[in-house]
Amino acid sequence: MRNSHAIFGWKAIMRNYSWASFWQDSILPLIVSSVLCTLVYIRDADILVQLRHLVDVGISIVPAMVALILTAYTIMLTFIIGDKFTSIKKTEEGKQLILDLNSSFAACLLVSTISIIVMIIVSCIANMGIEIEEPNAMNYPVYFFVCYLLVYSVSILLGIVVDIFNSGQTTLFEDNDDTKNL
Numbered sequence: 001m002r003n004s005h006a007i008f009g010w011k012a013i014m015r016n017y018s019w020a021s022f023w024q025d026s027i028l029p030l031i032v033s034s035v036l037c038t039l040v041y042i043r044d045a046d047i048l049v050q051l052r053h054l055v056d057v058g059i060s061i062v063p064a065m066v067a068l069i070l071t072a073y074t075i076m077l078t079f080i081i082g083d084k085f086t087s088i089k090k091t092e093e094g095k096q097l098i099l100d101l102n103s104s105f106a107a108c109l110l111v112s113t114i115s116i117i118v119m120i121i122v123s124c125i126a127n128m129g130i131e132i133e134e135p136n137a138m139n140y141p142v143y144f145f146v147c148y149l150l151v152y153s154v155s156i157l158l159g160i161v162v163d164i165f166n167s168g169q170t171t172l173f174e175d176n177d178d179t180k181n182l
Helices: 010-016 019-042 047-081 092-126 135-172 176-181
Strands: none
Touching: 010 092, 019 135, 047 092, 047 135, 092 135
16 A cells, blocks of 8 residues: 655655646746737737747757756755755755755656647647638637647746755755754
8 A cells, every 4th residue: 555645756746746836837827828829819810820830939949948957956966965955854844845846846847748748749730731610719729728838838947946046045054053944
């Protein structure tokens, strides 16, 4: 029987990067996606052309972002494994910081991976030249979803920047007494 408070796997990630975190991180992507969809509609721009352009941009930048995230996470792990985190790992706040860091990176990588997969699928379908009766009924929601994933993938990096900063701040602590104010 599995422990419901396991520290490994998706359950542990979702316990630390909760639905509340997801919704909080979704505010900016939802706003940007809504505004862009509205502008495309008002300007009567060709939604398929806009969708293809958005997918091309996403396929160009998201894989590079994944590489940067993995690099940042590798650097972060050297901090966590290193001597400066030793005193921090002894406190509950320090343990929570490490759990939050790991969960943030995992969630960011998951969203970025999903974004890449969706963009590849949308790109393939968009380039097949499939004719449907009401293409806008399909293209606008797909445009919104791709835009949402792209903006979410980029905006979640802001949380990663804060996580990296917080980890860097831990190097200022000399002993266990300094970690009480985490």
